[in-house]
Amino acid sequence: MNLNKPELSKDELYRRLEEAEEIIRAIREGEIDALVIRSSAVSAEEVFTLDGGAESYRSFLEAMDVGAAAFDAGGNFLYGNAALCSLLDKSFDQLASRGFLGVFDKHNREVIRTAIAEAQQHKSKAEVQVIVGSQLKRLMFHADALKLGVTDAVALTFTDITDRILSEQRQEAERTALAILSSAAEAVVVSDLDGIVTHANTAAVTLAACNPVGMRFGEAFALEFKAATGLMQGDDFLSLALSGQSVQGVEAIAPKGRVTQDVLVSAAPLRVAENQTQGAVVTLVDLSRRKIAEKQQLLLMRELDHRVKNTLALVVSISNRTASTEDTVDGFRQAFSGRIHALAATHNVLAERAWSSILLSELVTAELAPFIHDLHRRFTISSGDIEILPRAAVPLGLIVHELATNAAKYGALSAEGGTVSVVLEPENDGNSRVITWEEHGGPAVKEPTKRGFGRTVIEKSLSYSPDGGASLEFNESGIRCRIRIPVEDITSPEVDG
Amino acid sequence: MTATSGTKKLVLYVAGETPKSIAAIRNLEKICTESVPGKYTIEVIDLKKNPQLAREHNIVAIPTLVRELPTPIRKIIGDLSNSEKVLVNLQVGGEE
Numbered sequence: 032m033n034l035n036k037p038e039l040s041k042d043e044l045y046r047r048l049e050e051a052e053e054i055i056r057a058i059r060e061g062e063i064d065a066l067v068i069r070s071s072a073v074s075a076e077e078v079f080t081l082d083g084g085a086e087s088y089r090s091f092l093e094a095m096d097v098g099a100a101a102f103d104a105g106g107n108f109l110y111g112n113a114a115l116c117s118l119l120d121k122s123f124d125q126l127a128s129r130g131f132l133g134v135f136d137k138h139n140r141e142v143i144r145t146a147i148a149e150a151q152q153h154k155s156k157a158e159v160q161v162i163v164g165s166q167l168k169r170l171m172f173h174a175d176a177l178k179l180g181v182t183d184a185v186a187l188t189f190t191d192i193t194d195r196i197l198s199e200q201r202q203e204a205e206r207t208a209l210a211i212l213s214s215a216a217e218a219v220v221v222s223d224l225d226g227i228v229t230h231a232n233t234a235a236v237t238l239a240a241c242n243p244v245g246m247r248f249g250e251a252f253a254l255e256f257k258a259a260t261g262l263m264q265g266d267d268f269l270s271l272a273l274s275g276q277s278v279q280g281v282e283a284i285a286p287k288g289r290v291t292q293d294v295l296v297s298a299a300p301l302r303v304a305e306n307q308t309q310g311a312v313v314t315l316v317d318l319s320r321r322k323i324a325e326k327q328q329l330l331l332m333r334e335l336d337h338r339v340k341n342t343l344a345l346v347v348s349i350s351n352r353t354a355s356t357e358d359t360v361d362g363f364r365q366a367f368s369g370r371i372h373a374l375a376a377t378h379n380v381l382a383e384r385a386w387s388s389i390l391l392s393e394l395v396t397a398e399l400a401p402f403i404h405d406l407h408r409r410f411t412i413s414s415g416d417i418e419i420l421p422r423a424a425v426p427l428g429l430i431v432h433e434l435a436t437n438a439a440k441y442g443a444l445s446a447e448g449g450t451v452s453v454v455l456e457p458e459n460d461g462n463s464r465v466i467t468w469e470e471h472g473g474p475a476v477k478e479p480t481k482r483g484f485g486r487t488v489i490e491k492s493l494s495y496s497p498d499g500g501a502s503l504e505f506n507e508s509g510i511r512c513r514i515r516i517p518v519e520d521i522t523s524p525e526v527d528g
Numbered sequence: 529m530t531a532t533s534g535t536k537k538l539v540l541y542v543a544g545e546t547p548k549s550i551a552a553i554r555n556l557e558k559i560c561t562e563s564v565p566g567k568y569t570i571e572v573i574d575l576k577k578n579p580q581l582a583r584e585h586n587i588v589a590i591p592t593l594v595r596e597l598p599t600p601i602r603k604i605i606g607d608l609s610n611s612e613k614v615l616v617n618l619q620v621g622g623e624e
Binding site: 042046050053054057058060062063064065066067075076077078080089101103105107108109110130179180181182184 | 542543544545546547548549550551554555575576579580582583587588589590591592600603605606607609
């Protein structure tokens with residue numbers, strides 16, 4: 032016992048013992064990284080750190096070009112190098128006082144926190160975003176475990192990938208723009224402020240008959256503006272767009288392509304950013320198809336006019352001739368409306384087929400439908416089918432109507448069990464194709480003494496050509512009619528079935 | 529060493545910017561802000577700069593947090609990452 036030292040109380044001794052044990056525990060568990068030693072030589076305290084290279088690691092971090100930071104396992108921000116401070120535009124003290132993670136928003140904070148928490152198990156990398164000043168920066172970071180003396184730590188390195196991503200986005204946007212340009216079916220041309228073509232898609236190259244890039248727009252396409260009476264040239268057109276005005280839908284002729292094309296030209300200023308005009312975009316829409324369609328429409332209108340006039344003339348003729356052969360108004364009404372309906376039935380079928388042609392079977396079926404309910408039992412058509420053009424189809428429809436009317440009134444269709452067959456001869460007879468209408472099972476037939484308009488219709492309707500016509504035979508077993516259709520009015524070979 | 533009325537002073541001894549020293553400062557700030565706001569003021573003493581100040585509280589291991597009042601004096605050694613342990617030690621012998 033040192034007699035110079037005061038006696039310590041029992042409580043004080045316990046307290047000191049407890050403290051000594053706590054220090055030993057803290058050292059053993061790595062909770063401290065510095066010790067105070069009193070040097071007996073100079074009788075003064077000195078601090079010795081146990082950070083085992085932490086200082087050199089900090090120097091290493093400072094030497095790095097990329098932003099780097101160290102955290103302890105609990106996520107406490109220990110160091111951040113100058114590159115990181117510069118990246119985030121903050122001083123070290125600002126980063127330290129905001130706990131570093133405070134610089135990031137909630138989502139990005141969580142991403143970094145998770146990477147730190149998992150770094151002892153595995154390395155990771157992720158992208159985070161942070162607002163620096165007014166700019167959104169995109170940072171790629173890598174997290175890895177690190178031992179700083181007695182401390183389990185985590186090192187994070189940050190690389191600014193904003194410019195790279197922006198550059199990639201710009202390249203992608205440019206690729207997309209070029210893809211759109213080349214995919215466009217219409218000709219698209221881009222020119223710079225001097226009117227020199229900088230981009231042209233395939234359709235534009237075809238119109239110019241050469242690659243127009245590098246040429247003046249006017250020279251490359253030599254457009255002729257019909258409506259402008261020579262006052263407007265291709266370059267004037269472009270000047271309007273370059274001055275900021277859009278020009279839409281002007282018709283022009285592009286004479287330089289393989290075929291001279293009618294085109295619809297539109298031009299608009301090319302504004303890339305902040306309303307700055309950097310050139311002009313010109314589109315040239317091919318009007319050839321539209322022009323063809325317009326011509327086709329005109330032809331159709333004329334054809335329709337012709338047909339309507341023909342039909343009206345036919346109706347007037349039918350009306351007059353029916354009136355001259357019918358004795359009563361009722362008789363006239365029935366015969367006239369029957370014939371008009373026959374005309375309408377053929378018209379309907381022809382209209383459904385856009386006035387191209389009509390199948391023989393379709394025509395006969397349409398004309399017989401009003402007379403025979405059990406069509407399949409009482410009517411047969413054999414030896415195939417043919418396509419008949421409108422010129423022959425309309426009179427043939429009238430002939431079939433007259434034959435059916437007669438059959439229903441006096442012939443095979445007036446008696447139960449009577450039948451009608453229509454037979455198409457398999458071969459042409461000279462320049463005619465023969466169809467035979469034959470009735471069976473009706474009342475005995477005698478040749479009529481009076482010649483009605485119906486017979487005239489049958490015999491004369493197809494006589495517009497020497498190869499057309501019809502002849503009637505009044506056999507006792509039933510009427511037989513031999514109808515000749517000019518071969519020129521048959522479009523296709525017969526179809527089996 | 530009582531600070532302004534109602535707040536008590538805690539003295540944290542650190543050794544420059546060693547990882548444990550920095551962690552202890554951050555952890556203590558967090559505990560005081562989140563768990564006992566307005567109750568304590570913190571004085572950080574860097575023994576790397578002034579090693580002789582270790583003498584007042586007989587500091588051996590760094591970091592060490594010292595609570596002077598209420599008596600008896602309490603020392604919490606380590607980086608204070610166990611916030612429950614810190615809070616228990618701060619409150620021993622206290623009115624809470």
